[in-house]
Every structure is written in structure tokens, then in C-alpha cells.
Amino acid sequence: MSDLWGLSWPRTNYxxxxxxxxxxxxxxxxxxxxxxxxxxxxxxxxxxxxxxGKFDKSFNEAAHNGASRWAEETGGSYREIEIxxxxxxxxxxxxxxxxxxxxxxxxxxxxxDPLSAxxxxxxxxxxxxxxxxxxxxxxxxxxxxxxHEGSYLVGMMAAMASESGTVGFIGGMDIPLIRHFxxxxxQGAKAVNPEIEVVANMTGTTPAAWxxxxxxxxxxxxxxxxxxxxxYAAAGGTGVGVLQTAADEGILSIGVDSNxxxxxxGKVLTSMLKRVDVAVYDAMKAGDGLETGVFQMGLAEExxxxxxxxxxxxxxxxxxxxAVDKARQDIIDGNISVxxxxxxxxxxxxxx
Amino acid sequence: MDFLTLIQVLDSTVRLAVPLLLACLAGLxxxxxxxxxxxxxGKMLMAAFFSAAIAAVTxxxxxxxxxxxxxxxxxxxxxxxxxxTFRGNQLISGVAINFxxxxxxxxxxxxxxxxxxxxxxxxxxxxxxxxxxxxxDALSDVPVIGPxxxxxxxxxSILVYVAFLMVPLTxxxxxxxxxxxxxxxxxxxxxAVDTAGVSVVGLRYAAVAICGVLCGIAGAYLATALQAGFVxxxxxGRGFIALAALIFAKWRPWQAMGACLLxxxxxxxxxxxxxxxxxxxxxxxxxxxxxxxxxxVVILAGFVGKAVPPRAGGEPxxxxx
Numbered sequence: 001m002s003d004l005w006g007l008s009w010p011r012t013n014y015x016x017x018x019x020x021x022x023x024x025x026x027x028x029x030x031x032x033x034x035x036x037x038x039x040x041x042x043x044x045x046x047x048x049x050x051x052x053g054k055f056d057k058s059f060n061e062a063a064h065n066g067a068s069r070w071a072e073e074t075g076g077s078y079r080e081i082e083i084x085x086x087x088x089x090x091x092x093x094x095x096x097x098x099x100x101x102x103x104x105x106x107x108x109x110x111x112x113d114p115l116s117a118x119x120x121x122x123x124x125x126x127x128x129x130x131x132x133x134x135x136x137x138x139x140x141x142x143x144x145x146x147x148h149e150g151s152y153l154v155g156m157m158a159a160m161a162s163e164s165g166t167v168g169f170i171g172g173m174d175i176p177l178i179r180h181f182x183x184x185x186x187q188g189a190k191a192v193n194p195e196i197e198v199v200a201n202m203t204g205t206t207p208a209a210w211x212x213x214x215x216x217x218x219x220x221x222x223x224x225x226x227x228x229x230x231x232y233a234a235a236g237g238t239g240v241g242v243l244q245t246a247a248d249e250g251i252l253s254i255g256v257d258s259n260x261x262x263x264x265x266g267k268v269l270t271s272m273l274k275r276v277d278v279a280v281y282d283a284m285k286a287g288d289g290l291e292t293g294v295f296q297m298g299l300a301e302e303x304x305x306x307x308x309x310x311x312x313x314x315x316x317x318x319x320x321x322x323a324v325d326k327a328r329q330d331i332i333d334g335n336i337s338v339x340x341x342x343x344x345x346x347x348x349x350x351x352x
Numbered sequence: 353m354d355f356l357t358l359i360q361v362l363d364s365t366v367r368l369a370v371p372l373l374l375a376c377l378a379g380l381x382x383x384x385x386x387x388x389x390x391x392x393x394g395k396m397l398m399a400a401f402f403s404a405a406i407a408a409v410t411x412x413x414x415x416x417x418x419x420x421x422x423x424x425x426x427x428x429x430x431x432x433x434x435x436x437t438f439r440g441n442q443l444i445s446g447v448a449i450n451f452x453x454x455x456x457x458x459x460x461x462x463x464x465x466x467x468x469x470x471x472x473x474x475x476x477x478x479x480x481x482x483x484x485x486x487x488x489d490a491l492s493d494v495p496v497i498g499p500x501x502x503x504x505x506x507x508x509s510i511l512v513y514v515a516f517l518m519v520p521l522t523x524x525x526x527x528x529x530x531x532x533x534x535x536x537x538x539x540x541x542x543x544a545v546d547t548a549g550v551s552v553v554g555l556r557y558a559a560v561a562i563c564g565v566l567c568g569i570a571g572a573y574l575a576t577a578l579q580a581g582f583v584x585x586x587x588x589g590r591g592f593i594a595l596a597a598l599i600f601a602k603w604r605p606w607q608a609m610g611a612c613l614l615x616x617x618x619x620x621x622x623x624x625x626x627x628x629x630x631x632x633x634x635x636x637x638x639x640x641x642x643x644x645x646x647x648x649v650v651i652l653a654g655f656v657g658k659a660v661p662p663r664a665g666g667e668p669x670x671x672x673x
Contacts, residue, residue, distance in 0.1 A: 053469065055470070061468065201626055208585070215588070215619075215623065217579065222364065225357070237583050240470075240583055241583075263473075352626075
């Protein structure tokens with residue numbers, strides 16, 4: 001459907017007013033599914049979701065929540081698109097930039113290459129790249145999250161909650177970012193119990209791995225049969241299947257990115273929070289006065305953390321909370337260092 | 353690998369093979385009647401959504417199953433209309449169905465439930481519960497036979513048993529009934545069937561309808577038995593693996609079951625063992641994931657016998673005037 005939309009875009013650069021007209025027309029014609037709030041063309045922010053889709057109950061949904069919060073609080077409007085294929089990344093970037101959106105917020109490491117290609121052509125537009133922190137372009141605000149630190153904390157909790165001495169990790173698509181999650185988790189688990197066994201699986205090697213709950217369920221069952229009784233899912237939509245099966249089989253699971261504790265109250269030990277919503281909210285609030293550069297959001301910046309609410313309060317003992325909060329402070333103070341998978345593309349605590 | 357692990361892998365094989373088997377048999381009917389169907393994926397997806405949606409709204413999984421079958425039948429009807437009545441290109445019609453299902457399910461789900469293209473989670477009677485065979489618990493301690501009976505055979509949802517019963521039934525229908533003979537004939541030589549005074553169009557519609565019913569069951573199995581709700585694109589290419597299995601089985605029912613179980617086993621092994629270490633040589637998990645496709649290519653290339661599709665497959669029947 002959005003391919004249709006892509007095709008119907010004009011190929012030449014019209015002036016802005018004409019462009020808006022064409023935009024409206026093609027919207028009315030073909031793309032009712034894409035909620036693009038094209039209103040007054042005063043430097044609105046724009047948000048480009050990654051392939052998982054706006055409502056993945058996880059990474060992209062967090063961005064959506066941050067943007068909606070900004071819209072509610074300020075009464076402003078923003079443009080958004082859920083891309084459906086790799087080819088649309090650069091296309092969407094250029095269209096928003098042409099239309100004068102500012103800043104343009106992009107989600108996911110996959111936007112790094114399109115951004116390098118596009119950002120230089122629009123020096124007056126500011127871009128925000130979430131999960132990208134290695135580009136050398138002046139007009140991009142790059143936000144990296146210290147997922148390994150947050151994962152370390154939930155790994156500690158998993159090890160403390162486990163009775164079998166085996167905990168599991170289920171990743172989505174096998175990419176360095178997901179290994180980064182798994183690596184921090186394994187280090188946290190081993191910090192509590194050096195003897196603990198960490199079973200790690202990846203769902204697949206293609207983007208389909210982000211939306212295959214059936215495979216997530218089977219992986220969960222396979223890990224349970226290997227003794228795992230707490231399983232951490234960092235797998236987008238696939239994680240829905242992991243959490244479901246874990247709840248059905250009576251073991252604990254750990255959610256990711258957004259707070260997923262409410263999905264199965266009393267069955268989800270905690271969620272590793274990655275405050276994408278805060279990053280998006282801040283960027284929109286700053287508007288075109290946005291500060292660019294590379295920003296790291298770790299425990300100290302409250303960019304990552306673990307979720308505690310009514311749904312999981314009975315599962316988290318005071319000992320657990322105390323130990324995790326202490327570790328959190330130690331990491332911030334530099335007394336504990338969590339090794340990042342990126343440092344030399346390998347993990348000291350886990351073999352993938 | 354100990355015995356219990358083996359049982360668990362085989363158990364997982366059965367669960368993973370069932371959607372493939374149902375879709376594969378669905379394709380078998382359709383293609384034996386001369387209608388190529390690459391829209392299996394789309395039909396399963398549509399059925400998965402409607403079964404989960406209706407089960408969530410009514411709280412009855414059986415109504416959900418019916419809704420899933422009905423939605424899949426509608427897509428089948430569309431495919432039939434395009435490729436039988438209007439003699440359009442069957443492959444293009446199939447592709448269109450896949451696109452239609454991928455877009456429609458998310459769109460309808462979003463406007464209906466506002467949960468981002470998902471259905472609410474199913475619980476209680478909204479899901480197919482596993483059926484435990486009599487004495488399964490009592491027998492589970494008996495060596496060898498116990499685990500096989502209580503773990504492997506017992507404890508699946510009813511749709512699993514339906515799927516496996518469909519195999520002999522399909523064989524019987526296709527090879528032992530008059531309807532089956534005509535259905536196969538219409539895929540080989542529709543002109544002969546027409547000459548004999550039997551309606552080619554009628555037979556082909558019947559085949560496509562059976563295909564719709566089976567895809568509907570497959571989709572409902574994914575969403576209401578294996579999972580507790582619909583997630584966008586949840587079929588994740590299983591319709592295409594089923595097509596590969598169909599070619600692998602050379603369009604025969606028993607072999608189709610073998611192919612689906614083999615492909616299911618490959619997936620189950622890939623899920624259970626991340627990397628397989630064979631005395632120094634490590635087979636990465638990706639190889640296991642790719643094996644179904646590699647095997648199909650090997651078959652198609654003619655290394656292991658020859659895969660000859662039904663002769664009139666893919667061609668709309670035009671009556672001579």
C-alpha cells in the first residue's frame with residue numbers, strides 16, 4: 001500500500017506549495033493507511049519509524065509515545081511514516097526534507113547509510129538518528145543507548161529470580177545490536193551467579209525475525225526444555241510469542257524497550273527500558289534549535305533502566321531491588337564496567 | 353543428545369510441521385486441478401487474523417475457526433474468479449492475494465482493535481487447548497513408550513490431529529474416488545474432461561475451495577492454537593515453504609507429509625541447537641534455515657528424480673468453439 005504511495009510521489013522538485021498540493025492529492029488517492037498529518041507547513045518535526053512498525057509494543061512504539069506526548073503537551077503536529085521496505089528509507093528522508101520538516105527523527109541503525117547520503121544535501125535541516133552514533137556529519141543528532149548497561153541490570157534480576165540456575169535470551173534478527181543486548185544480560189547474570197548457564201538463541205537472520213511469534217514460542221519451549229526458567233526477549237514482535245509462551249508454561253520472562261510488564265501481569269519479571277520516548281520527546285521539544293552531535297544515553301542519563309510497577313511488584317523482592325539499584329549506582333560511578341559487544345565484536349560472558 | 357531431547361525436538365517438529373502440512377495439502381488440491389496458487393501465504397494470514405479477531409470478540413475459538421475458513425474461502429473465490437472465470441494469470445493473482453492479505457489484516461486490525469495491527473490476546477475458550485490422551489500422565493514414566501505417548505502423541509491441539517488425518521483422506525479422495533480422478537484429470541488434460549461432459553470450471557472451483565478451507569485451518573492453527581492472537585505478518589513465509597514442500601513431494605499427499613515433517617524437523621533442530629558441532633566442523637544455524645529451499649532447488653534441478661508439475665497447471669482452460 002505504501003509502495004503505491006511511494007510510486008505516486010512526484011519525481012521532480014516542485015516549489016513547496018505545489019508540492020503540498022500533490023502530496024495531499026496522492027494521500028487522498030492512495031495512502032489512507034498512512035497517518036500523515038499534513039497541516040501548516042511551518043517546520044513541523046517528522047518521525048520515520050523502523051521496519052517493526054509503529055505499534056510493535058517495543059522500540060518504535062516508544063518513539064510513538066514520545067511523539068504523542070509532545071503533540072499533546074504543545075498542541076503541535078508532526079509528520080510520520082512507517083516504512084515498509086529498505087528502499088523507502090532514503091526516499092522518506094528526502095521527501096520530508098524537501099517538504100521542510102525539521103527536525104527529522106529517524107529510528108534504528110538501518111537509517112545510518114541513508115542519512116549519510118541525504119543529510120549533506122540539506123545542511124539547514126536537522127536530523128536525529130536513534131541507535132546510530134558513528135557518523136561524522138554536522139547536522140545529525142546521534143543518540144546511542146547503553147543497552148548493555150540496562151541489560152546487565154535485568155540479567156542480575158533474572159539470575160536472582162532463577163531457581164534452576166539456567167536463564168535464557170532470545171534475540172530477534174542476528175545483528176550486533178542484539179548481541180550487544182545479550183552480552184550485557186549474560187554479564188549481569190554471571191555477576192550474581194558465576195555458575196549460571198545462559199542459553200542464547202537468535203530468531204533468524206532476516207527482518208522477518210522481528211515478526212515471527214510462532215518461532216519465538218518454539219524457541220521459548222526449547223529453552224525451557226534446556227532448563228531455563230527466566231527468559232529475556234529482545235526480539236520486537238517475536239517477543240510477544242516469547243512472553244506468551246513463558247506465561248503459559250509458568251516461567252518468568254523479561255520484556256524489552258517499552259514497559260511490557262502489563263502484557264502478562266505477574267508473569268513478566270521486569271522490562272529493560274530504553275527511553276526512546278524521552279529521546280524523541282526531547283528532540284521534538286527542542287525543535288529546529290536542536291543540538292547536534294553524538295549523545296550517549298546510559299544509566300546515568302536515565303536512558304536505560306528496568307521497569308518496576310504494580311504488575312511485577314510481587315516478583316521483585318527487596319533484596320533484588322537493593323542489589324540492582326546498588327549495581328546501577330556502581331556502573332554510574334565506574335566501579336563496575338560492563339563490556340560492550342561493540343568493543344571487539346565478541347562477548348566475554350556469552351558465546352553466540 | 354539424550355532420548356528426552358530427541359522427543360522434545362520431535363514434538364517441536366510436529367507443531368512446526370502442521371501449518372506447513374495443511375498449507376501444502378491445500379496447494380496440492382489446487383495445483384492438481386491445474387490452478388497454481390502462490391497465494392497460500394496470504395490466505396493463511398487472512399485466516400489467522402479473522403480467526404483470532406472473531407475468537408477475541410466472541411470468546412469462542414470454534415467461531416473463530418469458522419471465520420478464518422470463511423475469510424480464506426473469500427480469497428480463494430477471488431483467486432478462482434481471476435484465474436478460472438476471467439482466465440487471468442494465476443501467479444499474478446496469487447501475488448495480489450498475498451499483498452492484499454498483508455495490507456488488509458493490519459488495516460482492519462488497527463481500525464477494529466487499535467492495538468497496532470494486532471488482536472487482543474486470547475484466553476480461555478478463545479484458544480485451542482491441548483488435548484491430553486487418556487492415561488498420558490500415568491504412562492509417562494514407562495521407559496521409551498511413555499514419553500513417546502505422553503509427550504509426542506498426546507498434548508497437541510485438535511487441529512494437529514485433523515491435519516494428519518487429512519493426509520490419508522486426501523490420498524483416498526484423489527486416488528480412490530471419481531471426484532479425485534476427475535480433479536487430477538482436469539489438471540492434466542482439461543479438454544478430455546470437458547469432452548466427457550464434466551464441468552472443468554466446476555471442478556477447478558471445487559479444488560480452489562478445498563484449498564481455501566485447508567488454508568483457513570492452517571491460519572487458525574497459527575493464531576489460536578500455537579499463539580494467542582494475531583501479529584502482523586505472522587505467517588512469516590510458511591506459505592512459501594509449504595509450496596517448496598509441495599514441489600519436494602512431487603504433488604503427492606503422503607510424500608507431502610514426509611516433506612513437511614522433514615522441513616519441520618530442520619526448523620526444530622535449528623531452534624534447539626544454535627550451532628551444530630560435527631566433530632570439528634561447525635554448522636551455523638543459518639544453514640539449517642536455508643536447507644528447505646536448498647533441498648527444493650536440488651529436486652527442481654533434477655538431481656533426485658524429476659519433479660513434473662500437472663501438465664495443464666497455470667493455463668486457463670479455453671473451450672474450443
